[in-house]
Amino acid sequence: MAIRTILHYPDPKLREKAQPVERVTPEISKLIDDMAETMYAAPGVGLAATQIGEPHRIFIIDIASEEEPSDLRVFINPEIVVRDGTQMWEEGCLSFPGATEEIKRAERVTVRALDRDGKTFELQADGLLAVAIQHENDHLDGVLMIDHVGPLKKRLMARKVQKHGERRASR
Numbered sequence: 001m002a003i004r005t006i007l008h009y010p011d012p013k014l015r016e017k018a019q020p021v022e023r024v025t026p027e028i029s030k031l032i033d034d035m036a037e038t039m040y041a042a043p044g045v046g047l048a049a050t051q052i053g054e055p056h057r058i059f060i061i062d063i064a065s066e067e068e069p070s071d072l073r074v075f076i077n078p079e080i081v082v083r084d085g086t087q088m089w090e091e092g093c094l095s096f097p098g099a100t101e102e103i104k105r106a107e108r109v110t111v112r113a114l115d116r117d118g119k120t121f122e123l124q125a126d127g128l129l130a131v132a133i134q135h136e137n138d139h140l141d142g143v144l145m146i147d148h149v150g151p152l153k154k155r156l157m158a159r160k161v162q163k164h165g166e167r168r169a170s171r
Contacts, residue, residue, distance in 0.1 A: 001034055001036075007095055009161050013053050014051065018057040018058075018141075024118040032060065040062075042094050045132055048140055051094060058075065058077075059075050060075070079112050080110070080133065082109060087104070089103060098163070101153060106130060109124070110124045
């Protein structure tokens with residue numbers, strides 16, 4: 001396993017659409033392990049393969065709190081098949097370090113995907129898990145959280161990310 005570099009906005013690779021995974025190979029399994037190690041080290045609750053420059057339709061999520069055991073979920077070739085209700089949620093993103101924004105999302109979703117063994121599953125989710133699924137699925141389509149806010153908030157978010165990068169570079 002290896003910790004990978006997380007791409008930060010405005011990296012153009014974040015806008016690329018991910019390609020479906022044809023089959024779960026040892027290379028895909030290693031990528032999933034690397035993604036998990038990267039997400040936990042960041043730390044974050046979700047990570048899409050596109051955020052580390054890999055063009056595969058894969059994301060992972062673990063919304064367990066620090067007091068709970070890990071609950072890593074792997075989604076390969078995910079498809080949100082049902083969206084219901086609406087909710088506002090304060091979201092952050094590993095590709096937007098230092099920035100958070102309230103984003104409108106579906107309250108409940110049903111997602112169909114393959115697990116890390118290549119078996120199909122369907123999951124109904126609400127709350128934080130539903131938000132994380134929608135957020136990470138957006139990444140696979142080149143859609144970023146900044147795309148869900150108005151022009152003023154876009155400029156503010158971009159500035160926060162830039163300042164965060166400048167602080168990191170000066171260390």
